[in-house]
Amino acid sequence: xxxxxxxxxxxxxxxxxxxxxxxxxxxxxxxxxxxxxxxxxxxxxxxxxxxxxxxxxxxxxxxxxxxxxxxxxxxxxxxxxxxxxxxxxxxxxxxxxxxxxxxxxxxxxxxxxxxxxxxxxxxxxxxxxxxxxxxxxxxxxxxxxxxxxxxxxxxxxxxxxxxxxxxxxxxxxxxxxxxxxxxxxxxxxxxxxxxxxxxxxxxxxxxxxxxxxxxxxxxxxxxxxxxxxxxxxxxxx
Numbered sequence: 001x002x003x004x005x006x007x008x009x010x011x012x013x014x015x016x017x018x019x020x021x022x023x024x025x026x027x028x029x030x031x032x033x034x035x036x037x038x039x040x041x042x043x044x045x046x047x048x049x050x051x052x053x054x055x056x057x058x059x060x061x062x063x064x065x066x067x068x069x070x071x072x073x074x075x076x077x078x079x080x081x082x083x084x085x086x087x088x089x090x091x092x093x094x095x096x097x098x099x100x101x102x103x104x105x106x107x108x109x110x111x112x113x114x115x116x117x118x119x120x121x122x123x124x125x126x127x128x129x130x131x132x133x134x135x136x137x138x139x140x141x142x143x144x145x146x147x148x149x150x151x152x153x154x155x156x157x158x159x160x161x162x163x164x165x166x167x168x169x170x171x172x173x174x175x176x177x178x179x180x181x182x183x184x185x186x187x188x189x190x191x192x193x194x195x196x197x198x199x200x201x202x203x204x205x206x207x208x209x210x211x212x213x214x215x216x217x218x219x220x221x222x223x224x225x226x227x228x229x230x231x232x233x234x235x236x237x
Contacts, residue, residue, distance in 0.1 A: 034075025062101040095125025107135040112142035127153040173220040199233035
C-alpha cells in the first residue's frame, strides 16, 4: 500500500517539473523574438526554479511566475518602420513585454480583463497570458480593445509550451525580416507582398515568434543537393 505523503510529494514534483519546462520554453521564446533574456534564465536548473517560485506548502506558485522583458537593440532596429514622407523619423514598435501565468484553472472574462488592465496601466506593448485551460472566445475578446492602444496580447496554454517546437529537427529556421529587408526582397523579385506564399498568424511557429499580419518571414531549410535554401512567407490573419 502506497504512502499518501509520498504520493503527494511525487505529484508536487511532477507539477514542478511541468512548470519548470514551460518556464524555460517561455524564456527561450522571448529570446528568439528578440528580447533581452539571460542565459541563466533560459537554462535555470530545476531546483533553483522551485526554490524561487515555491510557496510555503512546497508547491510552485503560478502567481509568482511573472516575467518582464525589454527589447534588444537589434530588435528595436528590426521593428522600426521604414521612413516615409509622412513619418521621416519613425519610432520603433518594439517595447516591453509582460508575461503572466494564470493561477486559476478556469479562465473567464474576469481574468482576461484583469490581464488587459495590467498591460494598459503599465504601458506594456505586448503581453502573454499563459493558462491551464483554453479560455472561451468571449473571454479572449477582452484583449481586442488593447489593439486600439497599440498593445498586443496573446494567450497560450501551458501544455503548448512544454516543448520548444522550434528545436524539433523537422522545424526549419524562421527569421523575421525588417521592413527594409522586406522591401529589398520585394524589389529584387518585383513582387507585391500578397504574391508571396503565405503563413497563417496562428501557425505554431508564427505564434511562437509573435508574427503579425503583413510581416515577412524567411524560412531556411536543409537540402541534400543545395545544403540550405531559403524561402519566404507573408503573414496573414
